[in-house]
Amino acid sequence: MAERPSIILINCDDLGYGDLGCYGAKDIRTPHLDRMAAEGTRFTDFSVTSALCTPSRAALMTGKYPGRVGLATDVLRPDATNGLAGSETTLAEVLKTAGYATGCIGKWHLGFVRGLRPMDQGFESYYGVLHNLDHWETKHFEPDGGMPLLRGDAVEKRPAVPAEMTGLYTAEALKFIEANRARPFFLYLSHAMPHLPFDASAKFKGRSPRGLYGDVVEELDDSTGQILGQLRALGLAERTLVIFTSDNGPERNTPGSAGPLRGTKHTVYEGGLRVPCIAWWPGRVPAGRVCDEFVSTLDLLPTFAGLAKSEPMRRNLDGFDISPLLLGKKEAHSPRRTLYSLYGYAKNRFESMREGHWKLHLGAAPKLYDLRADLGETTDLAAQRPEVVQRLLKLADETRDDLAGGRGRDQPKEQDPSK
Numbered sequence: 001m002a003e004r005p006s007i008i009l010i011n012c013d014d015l016g017y018g019d020l021g022c023y024g025a026k027d028i029r030t031p032h033l034d035r036m037a038a039e040g041t042r043f044t045d046f047s048v049t050s051a052l053c054t055p056s057r058a059a060l061m062t063g064k065y066p067g068r069v070g071l072a073t074d075v076l077r078p079d080a081t082n083g084l085a086g087s088e089t090t091l092a093e094v095l096k097t098a099g100y101a102t103g104c105i106g107k108w109h110l111g112f113v114r115g116l117r118p119m120d121q122g123f124e125s126y127y128g129v130l131h132n133l134d135h136w137e138t139k140h141f142e143p144d145g146g147m148p149l150l151r152g153d154a155v156e157k158r159p160a161v162p163a164e165m166t167g168l169y170t171a172e173a174l175k176f177i178e179a180n181r182a183r184p185f186f187l188y189l190s191h192a193m194p195h196l197p198f199d200a201s202a203k204f205k206g207r208s209p210r211g212l213y214g215d216v217v218e219e220l221d222d223s224t225g226q227i228l229g230q231l232r233a234l235g236l237a238e239r240t241l242v243i244f245t246s247d248n249g250p251e252r253n254t255p256g257s258a259g260p261l262r263g264t265k266h267t268v269y270e271g272g273l274r275v276p277c278i279a280w281w282p283g284r285v286p287a288g289r290v291c292d293e294f295v296s297t298l299d300l301l302p303t304f305a306g307l308a309k310s311e312p313m314r315r316n317l318d319g320f321d322i323s324p325l326l327l328g329k330k331e332a333h334s335p336r337r338t339l340y341s342l343y344g345y346a347k348n349r350f351e352s353m354r355e356g357h358w359k360l361h362l363g364a365a366p367k368l369y370d371l372r373a374d375l376g377e378t379t380d381l382a383a384q385r386p387e388v389v390q391r392l393l394k395l396a397d398e399t400r401d402d403l404a405g406g407r408g409r410d411q412p413k414e415q416d417p418s419k
Contacts, residue, residue, distance in 0.1 A: 004308050005281060006180075006240040007095070008173075008187045008227065009300070011060065012220060013053070013107060013195035016250030017274055018259025019217050025257065027209040028217050032225030033244065033278060040242075040280035041289040041326070047296045051248040051265045051272030051343055053109050053132065056297070057190075060247070061090045061110060061121075063301030063319035065340065067403035073344030076109060078131055078140040083111020084121065091301050092122030095186040098310035103176045104128065105169050106190030119152060123188070127151050127172045129160045134196050163199040165192040166216070170223040174230055181234050184308070189227075193220060196251055213255035228280070237282045241307065243300070246275040262377045268341045268352040268361065269377055279326055286328035293334040294356070295322055340399040353396040360392035368392070 017023055021030040022037040049059040054075045055066035061084065066072045069088050076083060084090070092102045104118040106128040111117060118126040129149055131137040138159070141147045146159020149168075173189050193199075193216045200215040204222070208214025224244060231237045249272040250256025252264040263269025277295075279285050298319035305311065306321040324332035343350040351362040357372035360382075368382040368389050382389050 003239060004098070004184050005284070006100075006185045006187075006236065007304055007307070008177075008189065008240060008242045009091075010189045010191070010224060010227075010242065010244045011057075011106075012191045012244075012246040013193060014248060014251050014254075014256060014265055015194055015217065015220070015246035015276065016256040016258045016264075017261055017271065017276055018257035019194075019250065020221075020276055022278070023276055024259050028214040029208065030217065030221040032221045032228065036224065036228060036242070036244065036280045037278050039282060039287050040278055040285045041287075041291050041328075043277040043279070043291050043293075043295060045292055045294045046245065046275060046277035047270075047273045047294075047339055047341075048246075048248050048275055049273075049296065049298060049339070049341055051263075051267055051341075052345055053107075053195075053247055055342070056247040057109055058084055059318075060297040060300060061092075062088050063091075063298055063317045064088075065298070065318045065399075065403055067342065068316060068318065071110070072342055072403070073349075075132075075345065076111065078112060078137055080111075081113050083113070083116035086115055086120060090121045091304060092118075092186060092188070094122075094301060094305050094310050095308055096122045096124070098305075098308040099184065100308065101180040101183055101185040102188075103180075103185070104188045104190065105172050105176065106165075106188075107132070107192055108190065114153070117153065125152070125176070127156075128169065128190070129165070129192065132195060133160060133162050133165070133192055161199075162192065162197055163201055166219045166223055167201050170226055173223075173227055177227070177230055177234070177236070181236060186304075191220060191223075193217075194250075194254075194256060196254065198254075210255050238284075241279065241281040241285070243277065243279055245277040245297070248272055249275060260375055266343060266345070266348075268343050268350045270359075270371070270375065272343070273341055273352075284327055289328065291325070293322075293325055294336050294339075295325070295334050296336060296339055298339075299334075299336065338395060338399075340396060340403075351396065353392045353399070355392055355395060358388050358392060360389060360396070362393075362396055366393065 022034045048056045058066040058071040103125045104123040148155040149157040149160040198216045204219040258271030261271035263271035302321040320335040339354045361367040367380045369377045
């Protein structure tokens with residue numbers, strides 16, 4: 001490759017598989033993301049490892065299963081003193097080592113104390129809220145005047161206001177791109193929306209038939225349009241890879257949609273794990289392509305490292321370099337064959353093991369689904385295909401042993417079939 005691309009990774013919070021027009025939404029207008037998909041590649045089988053904020057982000061940032069970095073379960077709360085260990089190699093560190101300018105804007109959720117924050121993990125600049133904006137988080141900061149919005153380690157504003165977040169983050173992203181236009185850069189734009197308590201700026205309120213939730217998604221669409229527009233205006237479009245995705249599926253009991261998928265966030269059904277993903281790089285990523293290959297957020301770090309001609313500092317990576325697939329190389333396929341998923345929070349433990357189109361929900365009575373014929377996970381084939389069940393149980397045991405050194409065989413619970 002003659003030139004290393006700048007990379008922008010846009011990660012939304014709790015955005016569902018069915019929330020964008022290009023993924024089938026009829027009551028939310030997303031013209032900029034629809035254009036992005038038309039000018040790039042839309043992935044239909046892009047999965048996270050866990051339908052929960054902290055574990056999902058740990059996998060994205062390291063290319064490793066969250067269990068391999070000690071963040072397999074639970075969400076980091078404001079008083080947490082643990083987080084993503086400084087000894088782990090992050091996306092930002094891989095690209096910074098390759099000479100990239102690195103910036104993080106938005107939600108972090110991988111450590112709050114000094115030593116675990118974005119600028120301790122390879123980012124040269126940070127602007128955002130380290131935490132969620134839900135009441136569990138905000139009440140912790142009430143005695144100090146509310147949730148802090150940070151620039152670096154300094155408080156820029158209290159309290160952070162949900163309705164302002166998308167606009168503030170977008171403006172900051174545009175400044176970062178302008179400031180680093182002359183060199184390769186990596187921008188991680190980690191939106192606060194549409195996580196509860198979702199809210200939109202006045203300009204977007206009342207616009208969507210899906211109510212406030214739809215307004216929020218339409219503002220995210222506008223944000224992406226502004227970023228792509230600036231890349232075009234600055235002559236950077238042909239030198240910049242943009243990935244748009246989400247950390248997990250939609251929160252239950254909200255207007256968020258997983259489209260044809262069963263389940264939501266807090267499950268290991270496809271509705272919690274399979275998320276939108278659009279890749280855009282004019283002239284390099286094929287335009288108008290719909291890619292049905294099986295890929296994961298785990299694959300982003302080694303892929304970005306390959307494109308940047310950087311060593312990913314391989315230490316038990318669980319991701320693969322999918323750049324040949326991303327760039328549309330002839331006969332390129334995803335090397336991914338399996339994915340282990342764990343949700344462990346509030347005394348619940350749900351697990352699944354996937355191999356190709358087969359997916360096994362683990363538990364006292366394992367359930368087997370053929371995602372190729374049954375994307376909605378409605379028909380249990382465990383009784384008809386016992387040999388597949390046994391093969392996936394063995395894979396799950398091997399994965400657990402690999403991640404935990406043989407420790408812990410907690411019996412997973414069966415998921416609520418109503419979800």
